[in-house]
Amino acid sequence: MAFEESVYHGTWKIVECVSLAGVVETTGIEGTEFRLDESGDVTWKVSEDAEPMLFFTCETYEITPSGVTGGPGDSALLKFIGTYAGHVIEFKAEVTDDLMLLTYEKCCMLQCQKISCNDPKEDVPYSFSSAFEQGFFADLVIRADNGKEFHVHSVILRLLLPEVNWTGDTTPLSNLPEDVLHAALQYMYCECLPTGLSEASSKSAIKLLGKSPGFAHFAQLCETFLKNTALKQQIQTLITDMHTCGDRIIELFSGRGGASGGGGGDSPVSMDSSLWNNPARLCYTVRQALKEAAVAGAKLLLLCDLFAKRKCQLSRQERHDIMKQAKSRMPVFLKQLHKFLLVLKQQSQTLTAQQRYDVAAYLVPEIETILDTVSRFASETKVALEQVINSEKGEKSEKGDKHDKGDKHDKGDKHDKGEKEKSKRSNIGDVLGRTLKNALHMRELKKLKKFHDKTTASFAHLMQRKQSFCQMSEADKVRSISKYLEQLVDELPITVMRLEELMRVLEQKIPWSEWKYLFKMATSKVSWGLGKVLSNRASLQPMINEVCDIVRSEQFSADLTMLGLRSQVMEASGESTSGPDGARSTKSKYVQLSPVESLCVPPFAKDSKLAHRALNLLKAKESTDMMFEIVHPGDGGDIVIDHTGEKPVASVEGGGVEVEQIHCHRVVVAARCDWFRRALLSGMRESIDRKITVHDVQPSLFRLFLEALYDGQLDTTGLTTEQLVEMVTLCDRYEMDSLKVTCEHALRHHVDDETALYLLSLADHLTCATLQDYALSYIAAHPQLVHSDDFDELPDKLKEDVEDAIAWHGLEGQRGKETLSGAMDMTPSSVSSVSEMEEMLTNMDITDHNAVGQELSSSVSSEDLHLVENEELLSTCLAALRDVVGEAVPREELVRVALAADYDVNRAVNYFFFSS
Structure with a gap:
């Protein structure tokens, strides 16, 4: 049976943890629920008192068969992928009916019970929206302050507020503003907010009903709506600001006073030709463009950090809205870059050798200063990385020592029965947690060391280039820079072509599911890197301050302050008056995404x-x-x-x-x-x-x-x-x-x-x-059922479906035995032997060669072309067969022969004449 990933989709609950010795242990994570969506998302529902596990931070997953067959009852590998820092936690998964056993190597097994499937028709929102919208069988009228009447039902209102008397002339909802009353009734009928709710209405609802009995959750939804709306607006503003930076860069090089907002227009932009004649102005323009690029980079960092840190507060729909907006704006950013590169390409082609020489001569002292600054930054970064790696190793060693001491203390204290019982209860959970933390900690260390090795190699190469450049004569320096400018000009057309290809790929070939994963992975990795910088900010602070001095932009400094990389108030000594986490939200013990589908969609x-x-x-x-x-x-x-x-x-x-x-x-x-x-x-x-x-x-x-x-x-x-x-x-x-x-x-x-x-x-x-x-x-896998009396009582259409399914199952079994290369190569083979054909007939349980046509006639119908995997291949094979056998042979017979031969013309021809 083919591997079926669908059996893993749905909501699962961890019911118990079993040690490898077969003993059921209490770990503290029992009752935790997780939902595996078809889109590749995993959502966790964890109680506050649950033991923290690192796989609770994972937001995506992947299922791969562990063997050749896979399928229900067979094992597979369930990989929980944490987009935060790129963690991958791998379990061996076995599914039987509604039970799934997750085994972590050399640790324990988690037994999970399926709560519901992912079928959209099964998990449907629960509400009484039709009764609220149509008002049928209403027995109560509630009036707003403007006289607007709402026909409602006391039976439904009492479900959420049973203590209120809904039979009188006045109710807790009487004489409220119409928008607030509508939102409150929508909540009482659907347990969600109405679509199109405004911020003003939410604020009024919180003010008027926030302290009313029974409306605490309603007020909480309104507060969440306001926070999430502010977050979405903040992210939208960051995206707009990045577009503005791109427009300003284009303006700087075009010599125009302004450019169209939104960046992405297709109007041609010409580069100010006087820049090439004035090297000082060109350098100033480049500096200003780099400043705008630095501001845009800071905005991007802030966007990534905001989404990574606060996405757990957003509903699924709101997270998707942000990612869809980012996907829709990516082509606009690329169009801005494309426009800028086209300008450089067009104008650089008119650059004369004398102009290039004058620019190179002016850039020599600038290049020397840049090399000194970059070398210093690289050296400081290398030292900081070494400190981070050493601190990570020391933290791991310290934790291990504390754990060993704790184990010795527990073992030595034989008289404390309570501690022994507690240790017994949490032993498996502690082992699982420590094993996972150790594996992921080692993985982080490897990533840091790999980055350190790359940085060291780049630093050595940079120092070599700097030394070579400094040893040149002044004339050689000018010629070297002039040659580099020439190479840069020559590579611009290739860069433009690559960018155009990238734009086509992004617009056509990246599906939503892949983009969603890439976006979450990218934002979370950026946030992880920022976290590492923040944890070592003391050693990096001088470099951060120097970057701010070089950029000299209040907006850039403000964004770094929001990221927590720079203090809000800097003393004369340069020390921070606030902690490194002052501008960042407190990190919870695990990232738990909001299980809410949408604030405006009723719950399941x-x-x-x-x-x-x-x-x-x-x-x-x-x-x-x-x-x-x-x-x-x-x-x-x-x-x-x-x-x-x-x-x-x-x-x-x-x-x-x-x-x-x-x-x-x-x-x-x-x-x-x-x-x-x-x-x-x-x-x-x-x-x-x-x-x-x-x-x-x-x-x-x-x-x-x-x-x-x-x-x-x-x-x-x-x-x-x-x-x-x-x-x-x-x-x-x-x-x-x-x-x-x-x-x-x-x-x-x-x-x-x-x-x-x-x-x-x-x-x-x-x-x-x-x-x-x-x-x-099931019947196709058990073809003997067609010989029963029940089969004879089926309608003719169902009989044909059964026979087609059995025939197709036989063909799939034959394909399953072929190699992957043979399965991918669907072109007709040049050699076809009778032995191959006999093997195919044997696999189809056809023993009477004279009855081949009759057997295939009952198994495959020409009207059921939905069984054909590729109709184009079928048409090609039929045309080639028709040229060989002539027009007298019925098309139905040729279709059956083509299907049996897996669209191979030579095999089909041999099969046709052999069966004749």
Whole structure:
């Protein structure tokens, strides 16, 4: 079976930790939930008192098969990838049904239980939005301060605020501003904020309802909305400022007083030709351009640090909005750079040898000064890196000594039973944490040492170049710089071409999922580097101050101050009056992304207070205003329904009739099920009597269905195959698609030799695509099922689908035995032997050569071209076959031969004549 990554998608809960000796240990991370999205994101939901683990910081993941086969029940490698510092934590993963075992080498195993799948139809937001928007069955009117009336339902309002009397003329929400009242009611019906909420409305809502009982979470959502809006605006401002810096650089070299905002216009820009005639002005322009580039670089650093440090506060949608905006602005930045390079290219082509010589002569003292400054910076950076590496080694050694002492103390203190018990409880968790920390710490040290080696090599090369340059005569220096300028001019066209190719790649070939990962990885690595600089700011402060003196930009210095690289107040001695972390937020023990999908999207049923309280309301039988009447036969009786009249009439043959009533709430039932809403609003007997009669279902099963309707979740644990079939039929009858999908996934585990054909027929009848595909795959892997009586009772179309699936499964098995190069090379081979063809026939279980055409005729239909992986290859193969065999052969036969030969023309020709 092919590797199926989808079985890993969904929300998992760590239920227990098992040592390699097979002993269950308590670690403190039990109950932690993580969600593996199809897009490659992993989201953690960790309690505050949980033991911190380094993989809680991971934001992306990757699953790769550990062997040749993979698939459900086989092992794979689950890699948690921490975009912060690029950590990769690898577990061996084994999935069986809804259980996953994660094994970390030489440490322990984490047993995880799947809570929900990632199917978008299964995890749907829970709300009563339709009741709020349409106002059906409303029993209460709340007026805003401007007289605007909102028709609402006391039953739903009491779910969140049961202590308030909602039957009087005044309520806690009466006479509020319309926008605040609308936001508060939206929250009470959907547990989220309304789309398009303004900052002013949020501030008013916090002021008017922030201290009201029951609205604490609503006020918290509004505060989060304000913070996140401010953060998004700050990031947008940083992006705009970087565009402005790019425009100013273009203005400096174009000699114009201003440029179009936003940078990215396609209007031509000409370089001021007088710059080449005035080397002093050219150098001044370059300095100003570098200053603008430094300011833009500081803005970029600030953007990366802001996103990396505060993304945990953002909802998923808000994080995606920022990344999408960055993706949309990247081509604009590249267009700015492209415009600038085009100007340099156009104007540099007119640069004469004399102009180049004059510029080189002027640049000699400038180059000498730059080399001195860069050499000093490189030397200081090298020393700082050595200090960082030594401090990291010392920190690791100190932690190890403390741990050893702690272990000796625990072992020596035999009389302290409490400490022994505590040590026993946390032993496995401590071992796992220490193992991970040690591995990642060593990885960080390797990265720092690698960077140090590169820096050392670059420093040696720079010093060599500096020494060589200083030993030249003045004339040789001028010639050397002049030659370098000439090379730079010659390379400009190539640089422009490479940039244009990069622009095409970014616009066409980078999908959203890859961009999302690259953006998070880049921003987090930058933030990690800033963290290392901050931790060693004392040694780097002189260099940082000198950079600020060179740039001489208040904006640049202000941005470094916001990053924490520079103090807000500098004393005469240059010492900082504030700590290195003064401008940065406190770092938590782990980065836990917000599990909120969006502040304006209702939560899933499993996280919804409304869902849980609605279920309790059903069980309490309070404030009911309708009923379901379940008619079912008594002992020995069968229900017979007459459909000849305008309305079905139920009668019982051979026994009595038993009727069971379940009292419900119209607004809840109508808001949660469109079919019931139409029935209750139709003006027919159901709406008049406020009663819906149900036939052909067991009362206990229908009660479970109603509970799932109220709660938004269906627990299929313990349900038999017959009960699941009845439930999926019930969900289909009343158009409950989300519950229907849940039943489909549950029925997949009930597919076996006895039920496969029946469930295939059921899935086809109820349009259950997931269940039908799974049943087909199972039958294709067990072709002996076609000889059963159940197969003969299937419709002709399903029989054809089964036969096609079996034939295709045989072809896939043949392809699985080929090498990767052979699978990638789809061109017709030059040599085809009869032995290869016989092997293919053997793998397809075809023994009678005279019956080849008949066997293939029943297995592959020309109308089912959806089974063909590449229609273009098929068309090419058919055209070549037609030239060989002529027009008399039916196309259906050629299609089957082409499929069996895997589009290889020579093999197909031999196969055709051999089978004839």
